Amino acid sequence: MRSKVVLRRLFRNPQARYGIIAFVLLVALAYIGPYFGSYEWTEKDFMAFLSPPDADHWWGTTSIGQDMYAITLRGMQKSIVIGVLVALIATGLAAVVGAFAGYFGGWLDRVLMWGVDLLLVLPSFLILAIVSPRLRDGSWIWFVVLLAAFTWMITSRVVRSMTISLREREYVQAAVYMGIPRWKIIFRHIVPNLSSLLIIDATLNVSGAVVGEAALSFFGFGIQPPDVSLGTLIAEGSRNATGYPWLFAFPAGMLVLLVLSVNLIGDGLRDALDPGSNS
Template sequence: MRSKVVLARLVRNRQARYGSIALLLLVLLAYVGPFFGQYEWTDKDFMAFLSPPSADHWWGTTTIGQDMYAITLRGMQKSIIIGLLTALIATTLAAIVGAFAGYFGGWVDRVLMWGVDLLLVLPSFLIIAIVSPRLKNASWLWFVVLLAVFAWMITSRVVRSMTLSLREREYVQAARYMGIPQWKIIFRHVVPNLSSLLIIDATLNVSGAVIGEAALSFFGFGIQPPDVSLGTLIAEGARNATGYPWLFVFPSGMLVALVLSINLIGDGLRDALDPGSNT
């Protein structure tokens, strides 16, 4: 019943509708669009260096003759995957650490929250900038892990505070008296009741990870050549933004549209899952 109410609120929310439509179109463009292009993202046209948008190259070409349409969509694919994986890892960490700390209390709470406080004071951008160059020959998944490690601490504190209240509820007490293992109680009774917070957090973490990846890649600390992301394309295009604007406009436009659509969905989810929202 609650899921139907939430879905009805979400459908009525104008921001969520527009954001969902925009995100769907962007995902289709990223993953289906390359099939309609004339070039692969690895192709080079040695007769068209820095060519402006034309019938042959819809979004122009790069300094080495790569098709901007193909390479921008490739970059958007990578940014979407990084955003989703980072959000999944970060939200899972926040749920587990916060729920265990709040449920068990005592020394478990102190140790886990000490780790959270330590990560909060560490300069995440500086650490990633130092570590990522050492992973140039490693899988880009390590970059996802680095982003996720510094994206969950604040949410874990919110989860902890909510768990302190949930652990005193009658159904949790009943499960404890029935002898159900405590870890099962956490995953069956505590975490599901935090789903509203976790869904919103995961949605917003996607946009945060996309922006974080773009910022790090802009400074050369993210995705490494020959692969590309929106951040690496924006960094390359910024050098020639005045003389060859298509190098900058298309990847930056895709980044803005992607982040904006995700944030609109996140705002809509927040309103739909808020018990105080108008029905």
């Protein structure tokens, strides 16, 4: 019943509805749109260098004849995948670390929170900038892992605080007296009761990861050629943004719409999961 109430609240929120519609359309454009284009993202039209948008190249072409429509959608695919994977890894890590620290306490709590505090004071952007170039010959999955590694700490502290309160609840104590292993109690009783926080955190982490990837790729530390992302396309297009605006406008526009839609969904989820809101 709670899920139905949450969904009803979510879809009653105009901003959340617009965000969901926009996000679904953007995902459909990224993954279905390429089938309607005339060119693959790897193809080059040697008769159209830096061509403005026309009937053949809907969003124009690049300096080497690539179709902007095709490579922008390819870049958006990569950015969406990175955003979702980073959000899942970061939120999952925050849930596990925070719940174990809060439930067990003692030396485990001190060690885990010491690690969290250490990661919070480290200059994440600098570390990513130093490590990313060394992984250029590896899989882009390592880039996802690096982004996720510096995204989960604050949420883990919130999870820890909430777990300290939840571990004293009657149903948790009853599970302890029944002899259920503590790690099972955490995953069966503690983490599910933090689902509201974790869902909101995962949603907002998607937009944060997309922006983080775009920023790092803009400075050459993210996705490496020949692959593309919205960040790499924005970086390339910014050099000729005044003379050839389509090189910058379409990737930047897709990035803004993607981040805005996810943020609207996150805000809507926060309101829908708030017990104080009207059903």
